[in-house]
Amino acid sequence: MTADQRPSAVGRLLRPRSIAIVGVAPDPGSIGGAVLANLERFAYGGDIHLVSRSRSEINGRPCVASVDDLPKNIDVAVLALPGGGIKDAVAACVRREVGAALIYAAGFAETGAAGRAEQDAIAELARQGGLALSGPNCIGLVNYHDGVPLTYEPLTPLDCGDAPAIGVVAQSGAMLSALRAALLGKGLALSHIVSTGNEAGFSSEEFLAFLVDDASTRAIVMFAEQIRQPGRFLAVADRARERGKPIVLMHPGRLTRAREAARTHTGALAGDHAIMTSLVRWHAVVLVDTIEELIDTAEILVRFRPPTSGAAVITNSGAFKGFALDFCEAIGLDLPRPTAETLAALRPALPPYAVIDNPLDTTGQTIKEPSIFTDAAAHLLADPGMGSVVVSIVPGGPSQAMAKVAALLPALAGADKPVAVAVMVDEGPLPADFVSSFRHQGVPVFRSPERALRAMAHATAYGRQRAAAAERTTEVIIADLVLSQHGVLPEFAGKEIVSRLGIPVPRGGLAQDLAAALEIAKAVGYPVVLKAQAAELAHKSEAGGVVVGIADADGLGEAWWRLRANVAAARPGLALEGVLVEAMAPPGVEMVVGGRRDPDWGPVTMVGLGGIWVEALHDVRLMPPGLAHEAIAGEIAKLKGIALLRGGRGRPPTDVDAVAETIMKIGAFLRARPEAAEIDINPLVVYPEGVLALDVLLVVSGGP
Numbered sequence: 001m002t003a004d005q006r007p008s009a010v011g012r013l014l015r016p017r018s019i020a021i022v023g024v025a026p027d028p029g030s031i032g033g034a035v036l037a038n039l040e041r042f043a044y045g046g047d048i049h050l051v052s053r054s055r056s057e058i059n060g061r062p063c064v065a066s067v068d069d070l071p072k073n074i075d076v077a078v079l080a081l082p083g084g085g086i087k088d089a090v091a092a093c094v095r096r097e098v099g100a101a102l103i104y105a106a107g108f109a110e111t112g113a114a115g116r117a118e119q120d121a122i123a124e125l126a127r128q129g130g131l132a133l134s135g136p137n138c139i140g141l142v143n144y145h146d147g148v149p150l151t152y153e154p155l156t157p158l159d160c161g162d163a164p165a166i167g168v169v170a171q172s173g174a175m176l177s178a179l180r181a182a183l184l185g186k187g188l189a190l191s192h193i194v195s196t197g198n199e200a201g202f203s204s205e206e207f208l209a210f211l212v213d214d215a216s217t218r219a220i221v222m223f224a225e226q227i228r229q230p231g232r233f234l235a236v237a238d239r240a241r242e243r244g245k246p247i248v249l250m251h252p253g254r255l256t257r258a259r260e261a262a263r264t265h266t267g268a269l270a271g272d273h274a275i276m277t278s279l280v281r282w283h284a285v286v287l288v289d290t291i292e293e294l295i296d297t298a299e300i301l302v303r304f305r306p307p308t309s310g311a312a313v314i315t316n317s318g319a320f321k322g323f324a325l326d327f328c329e330a331i332g333l334d335l336p337r338p339t340a341e342t343l344a345a346l347r348p349a350l351p352p353y354a355v356i357d358n359p360l361d362t363t364g365q366t367i368k369e370p371s372i373f374t375d376a377a378a379h380l381l382a383d384p385g386m387g388s389v390v391v392s393i394v395p396g397g398p399s400q401a402m403a404k405v406a407a408l409l410p411a412l413a414g415a416d417k418p419v420a421v422a423v424m425v426d427e428g429p430l431p432a433d434f435v436s437s438f439r440h441q442g443v444p445v446f447r448s449p450e451r452a453l454r455a456m457a458h459a460t461a462y463g464r465q466r467a468a469a470a471e472r473t474t475e476v477i478i479a480d481l482v483l484s485q486h487g488v489l490p491e492f493a494g495k496e497i498v499s500r501l502g503i504p505v506p507r508g509g510l511a512q513d514l515a516a517a518l519e520i521a522k523a524v525g526y527p528v529v530l531k532a533q534a535a536e537l538a539h540k541s542e543a544g545g546v547v548v549g550i551a552d553a554d555g556l557g558e559a560w561w562r563l564r565a566n567v568a569a570a571r572p573g574l575a576l577e578g579v580l581v582e583a584m585a586p587p588g589v590e591m592v593v594g595g596r597r598d599p600d601w602g603p604v605t606m607v608g609l610g611g612i613w614v615e616a617l618h619d620v621r622l623m624p625p626g627l628a629h630e631a632i633a634g635e636i637a638k639l640k641g642i643a644l645l646r647g648g649r650g651r652p653p654t655d656v657d658a659v660a661e662t663i664m665k666i667g668a669f670l671r672a673r674p675e676a677a678e679i680d681i682n683p684l685v686v687y688p689e690g691v692l693a694l695d696v697l698l699v700v701s702g703g704p
Helices: 009-014 031-041 083-095 113-129 173-185 204-213 230-242 265-269 272-282 291-303 318-331 340-349 371-382 398-412 434-439 449-471 491-500 514-524 553-570 613-617 629-636 642-646 656-672
Strands: 018-022 047-051 061-064 076-079 100-103 132-134 140-143 148-151 165-170 189-195 217-223 247-250 286-288 311-315 388-393 419-423 487-489 508-511 528-533 546-550 578-583 589-598 602-609 620-623 676-686 691-693 696-700
Touching (some): 009 132, 009 140, 031 047, 076 083, 083 100, 083 113, 165 173, 165 204, 165 291, 173 189, 204 217, 204 230, 230 272, 272 449, 272 602, 272 620, 286 291, 286 449, 291 449, 311 449, 371 388, 388 398, 388 449, 491 528, 491 578, 491 696, 514 528, 528 553, 553 578, 620 629, 656 691
Parallel strands (some): 018 047, 047 061, 076 100, 100 132, 311 388
Antiparallel strands (some): 140 189, 487 696, 508 578, 528 578, 589 602, 602 620, 676 691
16 A cells, blocks of 8 residues: 555544554443444444453453554554543554544543643654544544444444435534434434544544545534634635535634734724634635524535525415514525516415515415415425525414425425425424424424524525635735834834825825924925824824814914823823824725734734724624625625715715725735734725725734
């Protein structure tokens, strides 16, 4: 076997040809005994080696006394040992050239500094010895497709045939177990489930990459408390998007890391969790907020091709129509109007008093004529403007409920668009065959319409992001810039950089004395503004370092000395680098644009309402750099304050294209200059034609 033919380390762990259980006992209630029982129950076809100090055989299988007695080059050693024995066992696995070790034991990094030190020592021992590690503090993994259960949870094999399967990765063992049970409870197939634990060796991203390349996996569910390798995660997500393999992610914890306080509005608003949220969604990862959404969205996406247009909603409750309209607007699921052809086809199928629209109320006549459901679903599925169909019903009594099943199945079963049935009785009783009749035909059933609609909203957003991905990036070439200063740059230096990027700034200059200030003011024309300049004076207004509306030379002289007195009182001993004299800008719509470089996730750009509104409303959109103009304009349009940019009430619309161009240039700057840590333009004043950067704050790090 050549090097190219050898399985990867992850592949060797998930598809082992030989397994050793270290610390096995005959009791199936013990950790090692439970692993052995699972392997036998799954009829694992590879070699099984047992290590036991007290037994010479278990279930007719011979045991050796130590790892050093094992043959060399076993693929996986399952260490069913307490924490105190792990380090010695890992050292022995290195000596026997084992491929990977799976560690269940807890009591390591999750317990604090001492536990982390012990875990790090074990990881380093394994790394130097070429031994891959999975865990510790995990419940293991299962390869259902190939029948490899490396877990101590008692499990039974799955006979999924060629059914599209879901792979699951979770750092938490308990969460993995819960997700496994929930997905199986929906009648879904599983390819692999992996608990990564403390990730002393293999990370979630490595298992994710395996599942993206795995032919038996159609969709991936991931519960990640921490994404340790963001760059790799995004690269794998891109590969998944290209292959049409959705990743549904839940990432709890809008954590704030103990970092230096952000110096800019951009830094304050583009926090770690916000950056993660923005970037993974732009890479077509389906990010959900609840465990229900994680499970439900996976079901839709593993059963159907993702929709790219809105949903049709069918109900037999008039009251539900109003709720659905409000709820779908809140979750971002659009409900398109049926085409004229669809309206014409529906009219004879419904009572004359029915209002034909979307949502569609089939009326109480369905009690007598269940076939109305058949026609309604069939015609709405045929409508080219509908991406999916959700049927939300009050099932009624047992016979009425099964009549609805009989009416809906001919239209929904085998549909080439996503479909779902939701019942509005919560956990109220249903006929025994109600749910199974739908699920056996591949139709998802939800116990609440909210769950069905949220899942369809996520599936639709994924379909649109994936479809748009090929057209959403561009490259902007910027002039070669040298950032010779480090730390927070004074405004005049930041504006020089911004100006060289092609972003307009006010006319003006830096004055060291009043005479120079008067000359600059005369050249640019009154009225003017004065701004104190020093790297340590990032927020000048708070120190009285800004004077606006200076109408003439006399006013400039008074303002000059007043500004210097204000700064001296607020910041005694601060040496100014000068005073920036600029022409007063005419009023316009104030925006904030900027970007920052996250140490883990990399650069991100931001746009929002500027001035005082940025902190009051937090109405911002985060984007990766390199987006095409149309994609940026689309994000700007999602701002709550977009009406201000569109004009109205006698005001002309503003130049949104110029705002998008500014963001493109900032993104290109961040990508070209890795030492650029943060940039903040607040406000960027937007006019009917063009923009003007009134204030610029730039932070430069010591290097990449």
